[in-house]
Amino acid sequence: MIFLDTLDPASTPLKAKGVGELGLCGVAAAIANATYNATGIRVRDYPITLDRMIDRLPTI
Numbered sequence: 001m002i003f004l005d006t007l008d009p010a011s012t013p014l015k016a017k018g019v020g021e022l023g024l025c026g027v028a029a030a031i032a033n034a035t036y037n038a039t040g041i042r043v044r045d046y047p048i049t050l051d052r053m054i055d056r057l058p059t060i
Contacts, residue, residue, distance in 0.1 A: 031048060032046075032048060
């Protein structure tokens with residue numbers, strides 16, 4: 001959390017801004033892409049679980 005010295009209308013009443021959201025935006029997309037690369041199944045719903053993909057897995 002970063003505490004601000006000046007007044008900012010977008011900050012909270014505590015005069016603080018969280019910056020963690022910016023670093024986490026790409027994590028879910030990266031995991032979905034890794035799942036696609038590993039299985040060939042494009043996942044568009046979260047959470048990514050096996051029960052949502054099992055009927056689309058190729059048979060051996």
